[in-house]
Amino acid sequence: MSRQLPAPDFDSLRYERPNLKWVCGKAADGQACRLGPDSRGRCRVTSECRPAYETKPGETTGRYRCTRPPEYGGPCGGGPLPDGTCSRPLAKCAPVRSLRAKRIVFTFSIAILTAGFLMVALCGPFRWGFISPGPLSRQHATFTFAHRAKAEAAGNCSVCHQAARGGASTWFQAAFQARPGPWQIRALAAAGSSSLTAIDRNCLECHAGHSFHEPNVDSEHSCSDCHVEHQGPGPMRAPSDATCLSCHADAAVLQASIAKASSLPAAAFDYRPAQGRVIYQTPRPPRGYTRIIHSFSTDHPEFEIVLNHLKDPDTLRFNHQLHLGSTNIPAYWHGRKLTCYDCHQADAAGVHFIKINYQHNCQPCHSLQFDARNPGLLIPHGDAGRVRAFLRSLTQQYADYAASGQGMGGPARVQAFAGEQMTRLLLDYHSEEELERRVFFNNGQLGPVVAPGGTNQQGAAVFPGCAYCHEVTSSAGGAPGVTDPFLPDRWMIHGNFDHSKHLVSATGVEGKILCSACHDAEHSRKTSDVLLPSKEVCVQCHSPKGGVPENCSTCHSYHSLRKDSMPAR
């Protein structure tokens, strides 16, 4: 095949200039002229040759000679005309652009089109949608945000972005006045978190108060260090560990925090509002929370409660082991043992548990019936003063009980019933004072009780005395007082915990995670036992080995409300 090309009689000396802008209009037909068009694309041909005037030696007048090159046929037969013009004029062609010139024109056209498209897109009514790097998060797709956006004549973007309040020239100014600006490479390469910026000021118009972290934070951070908007219409993504570790894994930053903390009063760290909740306050470690952390499973410190073996300060006497393993209880609970869920019931969201209270959780077993002969007459619960008032008006209480509880008619009958009951009661207790003393101070070891604190076949146990469960004190005036139980809503306030995610398997293993996997209640006999798991229990799942995420934001939130940001009551 190689002998086929090139054409055997093609003049290889002719030089092609593909870089020229214009080529002869007849080139496509293989009949390009020798001259070719000029640089402005105009055909230059006139005739096949430009005759040369020659004078032979000895002659006074010369003659015109055809100069047509051999590759174009050599001198023509007719020769030049007498006036020296070629006898074979050529038709002019319409030169065309070379392929390279066409590419340049095409490139230029595309560039113009692109610039035009950008101008239309950036100046037209859809410019905000066009330049938006993505839909806003669910948090910013709210009515409040839309209302603020409506108030901004410039459009939605101007709620947050100052530059959106002007046109393209404003954008240019804003771009080159940004700090750090486009050319400030050194500042752009600066390590560490960025400080507050212009855009953060717009965040703070709605999110008032920026210092929601620990008071000893060395420097304020830009909101967008952690919160990246325009990532999609779902919930805003949780901050990555990198943002937390930019401080918590940096010894210099933490050292600065320690230094700042040393200049702050201890009260400055008690900034969290209770919001109606009972909170278990752990003492702040001497160096604060400044240990270097790289991940939860590796070097996150042990929980303070576990590390320092902190105790539950509650004065209520409660024995988990007894309740979960007592042989007396099953008789009351239809032959089955008590379970955690019999008392600890999840709230509507399943995140936390409803606080234990006497009426719902204790009363079914621990009756307030103090008189075995009158099971319907109960001592009030919850207020020592009311109990004393009840006991000191016992005759009237019996009378009321007879009238409403027993359905007795006639005052005489009711009074007779009340008197009879009081007489019997005083036979048991000898005096009203002794009755009051036993009601308050009896701890189950004394007194006329059947299966004190427990149950029998007939039903709930007879009331043994307040001191059976409560700490009862005696005031200087002799009035007994009952110490309020301490039942915290939250034990660990530096992190969040969602029971609903844990009681169903988070690792895909079928079945539920038992309460006892984390809370060792079956072996707890004292109220002072804090039945919280250690970090190691969490790490079993929340670690690379366990396969469950161990991100900082899984448990922690950077922000927390401050007492001073709460509205005054």
Place this chain on the structure above:
Amino acid sequence: MRFSQQRGFGFTVFLILAAELVCLHLAYARQMPRLSCLTGWALLGVILLLALYNGRKKLPFLPLLSSEEWLQFHIYAALLTGVLFAVHVSYKIPAGWFQGVLAWLYLLVMASGFFGLFLSRAIPKRLTTRGGEVLFERIPAIRRQFQERAEQLALQSVGESKSGTIADFYLRELKPFFSGPRNCSRHWSEDGGPVNRILAKISDVKRYLNEQERATLEEIAVLVRQKDGLDYHYAQQLLLKAWLFVHIPLTYSLLLFTAVHIVLVFAFSGGVR
């Protein structure tokens, strides 16, 4: 340095730089909140360097390395932009319209570049299987010669054999074939069907010709094969030039979008990432 050595060296340097870039990004992404600005500037810098290759070709007189060396640099630097781009966009295509178009423009430029690289490697091999070198700009002139020769043979046959069979056949079947480039798309797919059909028709006509006419038709058949080879060269070389009609204009569009992108990023981010 031999071409294979040059390629090995270039690829090794690329791999080292790419690995270094990814490692640096992993190491500093947490500490440098504006790292994407830096990777963006680096990406733009390399793209501008790549675009300079086109300018370099316009200044052949300058002692700025050979075109071959520039091409090698162009290829490996382009590969490096792929890594820079991935790092810059954090390994995902941006969601917004503007940024999405910008990202796709980059990917199209990159893809067209790879397509061009593939063509520049594959087409020369294809061309060598179909004959020697023919300058693209000379192809019309050569085709014209083939056409004139074929017409001459057809006319000659009328005078010699007193028969118009070959001339009629030429006018009916061969004139359109010789009058311009034919079957480009078939040549791109290496399909020899069209020329085989013409040759088959020539073969069919031969049975009606005498010895002299057959010899003439045989010469025309040779010209048909040569013209088909020329068309093959035209089609392949056209492809080799046409991909630049995508690559270069898109590059300029990309640069325009990038300029706006820089303004938007700094104007709307308020200096943060």
